[in-house]
Each structure stands twice: as C-alpha cells, then as structure tokens.
Amino acid sequence: MAPSSMGEGVGRSSCIVVRGVSKVFSGGVRALDGVSMVVEEGEIHAVLGPNGAGKTTLMRVLTTQIKPSSGDAWVLGRHVVKEAARVREVIGYVPQEFSVWTDLTGYENAMIYAKLYGVPPSERRRVVEDMLEFMGLGEAKHRLVKTYSGGMIRRLELGIALMTKPRVLFLDEPTIGLDPRARELVWSRILEYAGEGGVTVVFNTHYMDEAERFAGKVTVMNRGRVIAEGAPRELVEKAGGGATVKIEFDGELEKALGALSGVRGVEVVSAGNPVVLRVEDLEVQVAGVFRALLGNGVNVKKVSLQPPSLEDVFLRLTGMTFEEAERSSLREVAATRKAIGRGG
Numbered sequence: 001m002a003p004s005s006m007g008e009g010v011g012r013s014s015c016i017v018v019r020g021v022s023k024v025f026s027g028g029v030r031a032l033d034g035v036s037m038v039v040e041e042g043e044i045h046a047v048l049g050p051n052g053a054g055k056t057t058l059m060r061v062l063t064t065q066i067k068p069s070s071g072d073a074w075v076l077g078r079h080v081v082k083e084a085a086r087v088r089e090v091i092g093y094v095p096q097e098f099s100v101w102t103d104l105t106g107y108e109n110a111m112i113y114a115k116l117y118g119v120p121p122s123e124r125r126r127v128v129e130d131m132l133e134f135m136g137l138g139e140a141k142h143r144l145v146k147t148y149s150g151g152m153i154r155r156l157e158l159g160i161a162l163m164t165k166p167r168v169l170f171l172d173e174p175t176i177g178l179d180p181r182a183r184e185l186v187w188s189r190i191l192e193y194a195g196e197g198g199v200t201v202v203f204n205t206h207y208m209d210e211a212e213r214f215a216g217k218v219t220v221m222n223r224g225r226v227i228a229e230g231a232p233r234e235l236v237e238k239a240g241g242g243a244t245v246k247i248e249f250d251g252e253l254e255k256a257l258g259a260l261s262g263v264r265g266v267e268v269v270s271a272g273n274p275v276v277l278r279v280e281d282l283e284v285q286v287a288g289v290f291r292a293l294l295g296n297g298v299n300v301k302k303v304s305l306q307p308p309s310l311e312d313v314f315l316r317l318t319g320m321t322f323e324e325a326e327r328s329s330l331r332e333v334a335a336t337r338k339a340i341g342r343g344g
C-alpha cells in the first residue's frame, strides 16, 4: 500500500508514484524538470515524447540506476533512493541499448543472467529453457547472438528481464529500429506476460501508434516536463480532435488557397500541392472543403485523411511537431556541449 508521504490523490493501487522529480546532469542539462506522475497497478503505461524529452532519464531514476537531483519516487511503495535494493527485487528492465553479449549464444546469455539474478542453480536450466520457448527462440538458442535478427535480440533481452517474474516491467523503446512484423512479435510477448495478471508495464516510446495501440494511459513529455497525461483517446478528444487532410489537385495553388480561405474551421498547414489542412471536425468540414474546391474549378486528384492522433495533441500543446521538437532538443544539447567546452 502507498505510504502516506506519497501525498494526496494517490490510490491504494498505485504502482508508481513520482513527485516533483528533477535531474540536472553535470554540465547543466536539466533532463527532468519537476516531473510528477502516477501509474496504477496492472496498467500498461506509455511515456511518449520526442528524443531528448527525458524519458530514459526518468526510467533510469525509477529503476534506481541514477538518483534524482530533487523530488521523490516510489515503485510499489518502495522509495527509489532510500529503498533501492527493495525496488530492484520487484522490477525488470530492458534498456534501449544492447544488454546481451553477441559472441555468446542466446542460451549462454540467459544462463549468465539467471545466475546474476539469483535464480537457484537447480532451477536455472528449466527457467532458461522455458523462457527461450516462450520467446520463440527455442530453435535458435544455441546460435551465437550475433547471428540473430534485431527482433530476436529484443525478444531475448525481454525474456531475460522476465525470468525473475517481475511485477513491474520497464521497457525503454522496446521496438526501436524493428520492422513491423518483429514489432508485433515483441508486443505479443509483452502483452501475454502482462495478461498473466497484476503486472505493470511502463514503456518509453516515440512511436505514437505504439502508445495509442498498447497503452491504457500515456504520459506525454517534452523538454523534461509532463505536458499531458491520460488515456490516448481522452487526450486526443481533449485536444479538440482535429484531423489532417492532404489533397492533391489539378490547377493553380493560388486558386485552391483562395477557395479554402472561405471554409470555416480549416487551417492550411502546408501551402503546396498536395495542400495539407487541419480541420477541426473531419465529418463536418471535409464536405465544405470539397464543395469550395470544386466550386472554384479546382480539380481534386487524390485525398488522404489522417484521423486525430497523439501527434495532434503534441502539436496543439507545444506548437511543434515531434520532429521539430527533436531537432530543437539536439540544437540545445550542441549549444550546452559548446558552452562547457565539449562541443564537437
């Protein structure tokens, strides 16, 4: 149960509680700036944000690898600094970067980790074999990891993290760089494990679709801060819906823009051919858009519609697309490096 010091608004079933956590790295980079969030037990929770938003730093604080500069956080009621060892007893963690040895087989890697994680010697072989089967790596277990595909390596890392049956699973960009089929396979394993009951999953991602599909709740971060939190659909609705419409047309751009300027609730995001529009209400405004274009002699060739998504939420809240936010974060890092004489 949550200790009273975790503060108000924290339910009895809260698994993770973060209160005002900041992290300033040497050199002055403020990676986290007063982050607060709550993850309920049994939830699949995405932390979504562009590169540089602070997702990895937050996960490293929650998995006890680094200490926050200020603020507090608890995992299953255990304080991440004062009770770090007790936190480690209940968590599993898959980092973004490789955590297996590529010059060993999948089986050998798993045996090493089983030993490190304290799996009793008499059980190690069975635990490892079961895990490799569950992860679909039974046939490949005696091959060197350097011969595995990216998806197989990710499944091995995930399986290793699951060997101790963690109650809370932290995954940092679990499917980064994988093709769609490999992504599906990784997610099917995560969901099956989580479905066994009572397991909480927190995953970092900058894939909007992954957050929308798999997470019950999402925390959206930008520049070290939480900018939104809630169920994906709820967030999209709260941001006022809005959809993107791309129209390829025959005719002059001026004429098309002139026609569109008369349609209420339509904003031209990119004035070219195709012209990209944001509409407040897809169903109501799209008809008006077509009427205006056709009525002004602009021939519509091709249309694509993008329903409202978390991308729109981000844009609405920050005034930037994900890509723009990433570029701006990279520029800031370069400027900070230069300021401390480590540019390059």
Ligand SMILES: Nc1ncnc2c1ncn2[C@@H]1O[C@H](COP(=O)(O)OP(=O)(O)OP(=O)(O)O)[C@@H](O)[C@H]1O
Binding pocket: 025, 026, 027, 029, 030, 031, 049, 050, 051, 052, 053, 054, 055, 056, 057, 058, 329, 333
């Ligand atoms: N050890 C460190 N020392 C200095 N700065 C750091 C350190 N680790 C991270 N940072 C900086 O902190 C900011 C947040 O980084 P973080 O890795 O948490 O972001 P992220 O959202 O996880 O992005 P990514 O997916 O690219 O890792 C970035 O500006 C990053 O350069």
